[in-house]
Amino acid sequence: MRLMSVGLAAIALVAAGFAHPAAAQDTVAIPSFVEETAGAGIDSVYAGEWEYMAGGGVATFDCNDDGFPDMLLAGGASPAKFYRNTGTRGGALRFAAQESGLELDKVTGAYPLDIDGDGIADLVLLRVGENAVMRGLGNCRFERANEAWSFDGGDAWSTAYAATWERGADWPTLAIGNYIDRRQETSPWGSCTDNWLHRPGAVGGQTQHRFAAPLPLTPSYCALSMLFTDWNRSGTPSLRVSNDREYYEGGQEQMWHIDPGEAPTLYSEAEGWKYLRIWGMGIASYDLDSDGYPEYFLTSMADNKLQTLASTPPGRPEYKDVAYAKGVTAHRPYTGGDVKPSTAWHTQFEDVNNDGLVDLFIAKGNVAKMPDFAAKDPNNLLLQGKDGKFQEAGDKAGVASVAISRGGALTDFNLDGLLDLVVVNRWENAQVWRNTSRNAGRWIEIGLKQPGANRDAIGAWLEVKRGSAVMRREITSGGGHAGGRLGWIHFGLGNSEDAEIRVQWPDGEWSQAYPVSANRFVIVDRTKPAADYWHPE
Amino acid sequence: MNRRVAALLMVAAMAWSGALDARAAPPGEILRGWYGLILELVRHTPTYSPPVASRSFAYLGVTAFETVATGSDELQSLAGQLNGLQPVPQREAGQAYDEAVALQAAMAFAARNFFENTGPTGQRAMAALEKKLRAQVSAGLPADVVARSEAHGKAVAAHILAWSRGDGGAVVENMGFPLRYELTKGPAHWVPTSLIAQQQYPLLPNWGKNRSFAMPDGGTCALPAPPEYSEDKDSEFYKQALEVYQTKNGLTPEQRDIARFWSDDPMLSPTPPGHWISIALQILERDGAGLEKSVDVLARLGVATADAFIGCWNAKYRYDLVRPVTYIRRVIDPKWEPLLITPPFPEYPSGHSAQSAAAAVVLTQLFGENFAFRDATRRSDGLTPRSFPSFWAAADEAAISRLYGGIHFRAAIERGLEQGRCVGAFANALRTRR
Numbered sequence: 010m011r012l013m014s015v016g017l018a019a020i021a022l023v024a025a026g027f028a029h030p031a032a033a034q035d036t037v038a039i040p041s042f043v044e045e046t047a048g049a050g051i052d053s054v055y056a057g058e059w060e061y062m063a064g065g066g067v068a069t070f071d072c073n074d075d076g077f078p079d080m081l082l083a084g085g086a087s088p089a090k091f092y093r094n095t096g097t098r099g100g101a102l103r104f105a106a107q108e109s110g111l112e113l114d115k116v117t118g119a120y121p122l123d124i125d126g127d128g129i130a131d132l133v134l135l136r137v138g139e140n141a142v143m144r145g146l147g148n149c150r151f152e153r154a155n156e157a158w159s160f161d162g163g164d165a166w167s168t169a170y171a172a173t174w175e176r177g178a179d180w181p182t183l184a185i186g187n188y189i190d191r192r193q194e195t196s197p198w199g200s201c202t203d204n205w206l207h208r209p210g211a212v213g214g215q216t217q218h219r220f221a222a223p224l225p226l227t228p229s230y231c232a233l234s235m236l237f238t239d240w241n242r243s244g245t246p247s248l249r250v251s252n253d254r255e256y257y258e259g260g261q262e263q264m265w266h267i268d269p270g271e272a273p274t275l276y277s278e279a280e281g282w283k284y285l286r287i288w289g290m291g292i293a294s295y296d297l298d299s300d301g302y303p304e305y306f307l308t309s310m311a312d313n314k315l316q317t318l319a320s321t322p323p324g325r326p327e328y329k330d331v332a333y334a335k336g337v338t339a340h341r342p343y344t345g346g347d348v349k350p351s352t353a354w355h356t357q358f359e360d361v362n363n364d365g366l367v368d369l370f371i372a373k374g375n376v377a378k379m380p381d382f383a384a385k386d387p388n389n390l391l392l393q394g395k396d397g398k399f400q401e402a403g404d405k406a407g408v409a410s411v412a413i414s415r416g417g418a419l420t421d422f423n424l425d426g427l428l429d430l431v432v433v434n435r436w437e438n439a440q441v442w443r444n445t446s447r448n449a450g451r452w453i454e455i456g457l458k459q460p461g462a463n464r465d466a467i468g469a470w471l472e473v474k475r476g477s478a479v480m481r482r483e484i485t486s487g488g489g490h491a492g493g494r495l496g497w498i499h500f501g502l503g504n505s506e507d508a509e510i511r512v513q514w515p516d517g518e519w520s521q522a523y524p525v526s527a528n529r530f531v532i533v534d535r536t537k538p539a540a541d542y543w544h545p546e
Numbered sequence: 547m548n549r550r551v552a553a554l555l556m557v558a559a560m561a562w563s564g565a566l567d568a569r570a571a572p573p574g575e576i577l578r579g580w581y582g583l584i585l586e587l588v589r590h591t592p593t594y595s596p597p598v599a600s601r602s603f604a605y606l607g608v609t610a611f612e613t614v615a616t617g618s619d620e621l622q623s624l625a626g627q628l629n630g631l632q633p634v635p636q637r638e639a640g641q642a643y644d645e646a647v648a649l650q651a652a653m654a655f656a657a658r659n660f661f662e663n664t665g666p667t668g669q670r671a672m673a674a675l676e677k678k679l680r681a682q683v684s685a686g687l688p689a690d691v692v693a694r695s696e697a698h699g700k701a702v703a704a705h706i707l708a709w710s711r712g713d714g715g716a717v718v719e720n721m722g723f724p725l726r727y728e729l730t731k732g733p734a735h736w737v738p739t740s741l742i743a744q745q746q747y748p749l750l751p752n753w754g755k756n757r758s759f760a761m762p763d764g765g766t767c768a769l770p771a772p773p774e775y776s777e778d779k780d781s782e783f784y785k786q787a788l789e790v791y792q793t794k795n796g797l798t799p800e801q802r803d804i805a806r807f808w809s810d811d812p813m814l815s816p817t818p819p820g821h822w823i824s825i826a827l828q829i830l831e832r833d834g835a836g837l838e839k840s841v842d843v844l845a846r847l848g849v850a851t852a853d854a855f856i857g858c859w860n861a862k863y864r865y866d867l868v869r870p871v872t873y874i875r876r877v878i879d880p881k882w883e884p885l886l887i888t889p890p891f892p893e894y895p896s897g898h899s900a901q902s903a904a905a906a907v908v909l910t911q912l913f914g915e916n917f918a919f920r921d922a923t924r925r926s927d928g929l930t931p932r933s934f935p936s937f938w939a940a941a942d943e944a945a946i947s948r949l950y951g952g953i954h955f956r957a958a959i960e961r962g963l964e965q966g967r968c969v970g971a972f973a974n975a976l977r978t979r980r
Contacts, residue, residue, distance in 0.1 A: 059666055198589070312742045334741070340744050381663050
């Protein structure tokens with residue numbers, strides 16, 4: 010790769026295909042996606058029966074330091090599959106399956122995280138059985154590190170994950186969400202097994218580069234998504250847990266106080282936490298209304314939820330559901346003629362048309378063959394308009410797959426500034442789409458780096474100012490459904506030719522403002538006085 | 547019935563291997579084992595709103611009753627008494643049948659069919675329970691007896707299933723919410739109370755037209771109109787709304803507990819009719835009731851609550867009354883919140899009140915006045931069991947719980963109880979003994 014100081018870059022690179030910036034138009038620009046699964050060489054099925062009805066995640070990360078995202082697809086009963094990205098900038102999507110050491114069976118989900126702070130992505134593999142932490146060795150090779158890092162993988166049906174670095178810690182804290190007691194055959198309901206909190210090990214008050222024995226997060230209610238998030242910008246992230254009401258009794262959606270050095274405690278009704286019971290399956294977060302606090306989209310069956318704080322600044326974690334008002338209930342198929350309720354899984358906010366307004370992707374798919382729910386349940390691509398409302402465009406954009414989808418990721422695989430899409434399907438091949446939009450706006454993709462532990466600045470807040478608009482997002486590890494991404498952080502810029510970046514690092518310190526040009530990859534290294542432009546080889 | 551109780555019943559039904567002679571397995575345990583699972587399936591099958599649940603409880607109860615009745619000297623078939631039910635297949639004279647095998651086959655067949663739309667976990671649980679129970683009840687029996695008994699049980703269950711398909715309630719689409727519906731205009735009438743897109747039209751608007759079981763039709767126990775809609779502070783309508791508002795705002799801990807105990811939300815509980823089935827099962831278990839008594843209770847109770855929902859829905863869509871949350875926010879306090887989730891259909895009368903009264907009518911006849919019992923249905927949801935001196939005490943509490951919860955006016959509760967009394971009398975009039 011090549012780095013160039015932002016201050017030295019005199020000429021902004023304008024990528025081809027941006028002749029009609031989206032933000033210049035009154036109507037929402039519909040992006041174009043072309044499925045390239047076969048050409049990209051993807052051949053991976055999320056397989057298995059009852060124990061794999063949930064899960065099916067995908068992790069995207071760069072493991073050979075070429076800037077192009079590689080990926081691991083959960084295989085369920087079959088081994089997970091690793092794909093090295095062999096594409097070129099702006100070209101067709103290309104991957105090569107190769108042995109990586111990650112090819113474990115019984116994998117339900119995968120999340121990338123640089124656990125040991127060596128600058129190489131590691132992975133957390135969620136499994137039916139023992140979970141695994143896999144140390145990145147470089148050049149896309151991985152090895153089991155459960156023993157080296159004292160990680161107790163347990164023996165459960167794991168379906169959710171989130172990570173944070175607690176204040177002052179140089180080793181991450183992992184939350185693992187577990188589902189049903191899979192050994193309960195005739196009465197599995199109410200058998201939700203404990204979620205776990207893997208905190209750093211400590212000797213004499215000093216954290217060590219290994220995990221302590223996991224703490225049970227009791228009560229647990231069959232988590233299908235977890236997210237460490239600083240919902241009130243207090244500087245201390247809390248742990249949101251989205252739970253599947255199909256299996257719990259007396260349960261609800263949860264949020265835990267995870268205060269350093271303290272035992273986890275649940276947010277209570279007295280603190281303002283409202284009783285909400287859904288078929289919680291996935292979490293996406295973004296500051297949609299530019300108030301400095303994240304909104305949360307929660308996937309479920311039939312109607313989905315979009316939560317925003319009832320009042321700001323937030324003294325209490327009271328949320329109201331604005332999914333109906335914003336047009337994101339996504340409760341049943343919008344195309345294909347099936348009118349039964351939908352089943353939603355992975356979800357992610359990203360700007361797919363680079364108009365400066367984040368959009369919403371939802372992976373849909375029947376649990377198995379439930380006749381009361383849509384059998385042909387197209388994935389959603391909901392585009393945000395200037396009024397903050399969303400409109401469906403999955404079919405027009407070309408991503409309305411009716412395969413039984415589970416996990417997914419919007420990631421710029423070919424580094425052209427347009428977010429591409431990968432989706433994992435149950436019993437069917439995974440799919441990848443290249444974003445070929447020619448009417449998209451400008452963009453910027455940012456990499457955050459800081460020294461020591463937490464190299465990728467998980468927990469930071471990133472602000473991008475374009476004109477008078479400020480876009481904000483929290484840098485998290487977790488959420489979605491059974492998979493996540495690590496790498497370039499994308500912002501659409503509309504027709505702005507430049508922008509200004511600011512970072513609130515995980516310890517709360519604000520960076521200076523970095524002026525940058527559009528259509529660039531930018532690395533903000535906390536140790537450097539200026540941001541660097543990066544160019545793919 | 548809570549999950550522990552349900553699980554214990556299933557475990558008990560499956561624990562006859564080993565030292566115990568499998569042939570000692572009483573058919574009543576088969577009944578309770580299946581009902582334990584069925585209560586879970588009701589909770590975990592998305593189409594199972596309370597009316598739909600009541601329908602299945604009725605058919606399941608009749609299935610069990612008729613299967614046992616064909617081999618009983620005591621029981622009188624309900625064929626010819628329940629609307630449209632033709633005589634069920636009879637046993638071959640002079641041939642040996644096993645009651646447990648026949649009942650197991652009938653319940654397995656009925657459960658598989660009434661819950662054919664449940665999810666993969668329910669399917670797996672049904673298959674596992676059937677496999678285990680079938681092995682246990684047939685162990686040591688001559689093969690021809692097993693085959694004959696199973697065939698008979700299935701034949702009876704298939705007969706009931708075929709009867710069920712013509713009642714108007716067999717097909718439930720979009721979880722019961724119509725895809726098109728014209729709301730009645732005017733402030734007195736129901737409007738959506740939630741921001742759930744699926745619930746912008748009311749639940750099962752034609753349910754009141756379904757074929758009823760024991761009463762002649764859905765309009766049999768018709769009700770007078772509710773108080774006339776008015777926003778005048780001196781009007782009865784306003785006063786009843788104010789009562790809901792003030793009661794909810796000043797709830798005592800006891801009233802709050804009562805509201806939650808009887809909330810019986812679909813997908814989060816066995817639903818109101820399942821709550822009463824659970825009460826009956828707990829009593830039958832506690833008292834070691836015999837098979838004939840058990841199937842009599844379950845059939846009558848199922849029929850009574852199913853008819854109550856048909857009658858109630860008939861009235862709901864006749865009057866199409868606005869919910870308290872809508873009126874109170876419009877007229878009294880725009881920020882008011884009820885304690886319970888307001889159900890997505892018209893207000894008058896209260897369904898829980900009607901079906902609880904129908905249940906009390908039936909259970910009082912079967913067990914007697916002032917029959918004390920303890921109800922642990924919601925224990926696994928963290929709700930403390932409650933004790934009642936009589937079925938009517940429980941029904942009255944269930945009814946008033948809807949006012950505490952802020953989802954019904956007093957008129958809907960009181961008239962709902964009256965409607966349930968009327969409906970329950972038809973179930974009581976069924977002749978189940980020879």
